Amino acid sequence: MPATWNATRTKVxxxxxxxxxxxxxxxxxxxxxxxxxxxxxxxxxxxxxxxxIKVEGIINEDVYLELLELMELYCELLISRFGxxxxxxxxxxxxxAEGVNAIIHAAPRTELKELHVLREMLMxxxxxxxxxxxxxxxxxxxxxxxxxxLTVAMPPPELVDAYLHEIAKGYGIPWHxxxxxxxxxxxxxxxxxxxxxxxxxxxxxxxxxxxxxSKKVADDLKDLAPGSGLRLPDIPPTEGEATPKPDAAAKKKxxxxxxxxxxxxxxxxxxxx
Numbered sequence: 010m011p012a013t014w015n016a017t018r019t020k021v022x023x024x025x026x027x028x029x030x031x032x033x034x035x036x037x038x039x040x041x042x043x044x045x046x047x048x049x050x051x052x053x054x055x056x057x058x059x060x061x062i063k064v065e066g067i068i069n070e071d072v073y074l075e076l077l078e079l080m081e082l083y084c085e086l087l088i089s090r091f092g093x094x095x096x097x098x099x100x101x102x103x104x105x106a107e108g109v110n111a112i113i114h115a116a117p118r119t120e121l122k123e124l125h126v127l128r129e130m131l132m133x134x135x136x137x138x139x140x141x142x143x144x145x146x147x148x149x150x151x152x153x154x155x156x157x158x159l160t161v162a163m164p165p166p167e168l169v170d171a172y173l174h175e176i177a178k179g180y181g182i183p184w185h186x187x188x189x190x191x192x193x194x195x196x197x198x199x200x201x202x203x204x205x206x207x208x209x210x211x212x213x214x215x216x217x218x219x220x221x222x223s224k225k226v227a228d229d230l231k232d233l234a235p236g237s238g239l240r241l242p243d244i245p246p247t248e249g250e251a252t253p254k255p256d257a258a259a260k261k262k263x264x265x266x267x268x269x270x271x272x273x274x275x276x277x278x279x280x281x282x
Contacts, residue, residue: 014134016095022130023088026123030081033121037074041067049180052173064172068164076115076158080124083108100139107152109135113143114151118159 044067051060086108087094093102094109101109109131116128132140143150170186177184 014130016091019094019127019130020088020091022123022127023084023091026121026127027081027084027088029121029123030077030084034074034077034081037070037077041070041074044070045176046180048173048176049182052177052182052184053180057173060173061169064169064176065164068168068172072158076155077119079111079155079158080115080119080121083111084127087112099136101135106150110143110151111155113140114146115155115159 044063048060048063048067051057051063087105090102090105093104096102100106112124112128113131116124119125142148146156173184174186176182
């Protein structure tokens with residue numbers, strides 16, 4: 010452990026740690042890509058149980074990769090706020106406390122020597138008592154997202170199936186976890202049923218439109234006319250139909266009615282005279 014706090018060395022160490030963290034993340038990402046391709050081959054060959062075990066390792070590697078990303082973020086934070094970090098105080102300033110605590114607590118779980126050296130520098134600056142409290146996470150001084158990345162637990166089966174499904178989908182392999190329902194199937198059923206609320210569909214060749222509407226309505230009214238006592242409306246003739254001729258008896262009856270009406274009026278005028 011360094012004997013004294015050296016601001017210049019600490020700043021250099023922070024930058025070295027950022028570089029090494031980025032390189033390690035790229036390496037882990039390349040390894041994860043190769044592992045996913047291997048799992049896709051297992052699924053294609055039907056080795057489902059072996060693929061499940063392999064996926065558990067990938068999930069743990071993804072969690073570790075997220076931890077490395079957090080460490081890089083906190084190192085960048087300490088570089089940008091180095092003035093607060095270099096203050097002569099027994100405890101870190103609130104502006105850098107989260108990053109200091111995360112590095113002291115999580116650095117031993119990483120494989121980066123640069124991060125280990127940085128942790129020793131921070132522990133020397135803030136003292137043994139403070140460092141032990143951070144390592145034990147007293148009063149939850151370490152942020153929850155860092156603690157969650159350090160928790161070792163077996164991935165739940167649902168998460169394993171989700172990983173397997175995404176890998177199979179990415180490599181075009183027709184594999185689905187048990188109980189999987191394709192969401193596109195429901196959309197096809199809805200299209201088949203129609204979007205008009207189950208209403209009647211009438212096409213251009215429908216028998217309802219096989220004859221002109223005016224003639225159809227006229228025929229229906231004629232069928233209802235006998236004995237119904239209803240007065241039918243005048244229906245204009247359709248194209249091709251002859252206009253009916255007026256009844257001859259009606260022509261003769263009209264003048265006689267007019268003459269009788271005039272005679273009655275003349276007799277009434279005589280009475281008044």
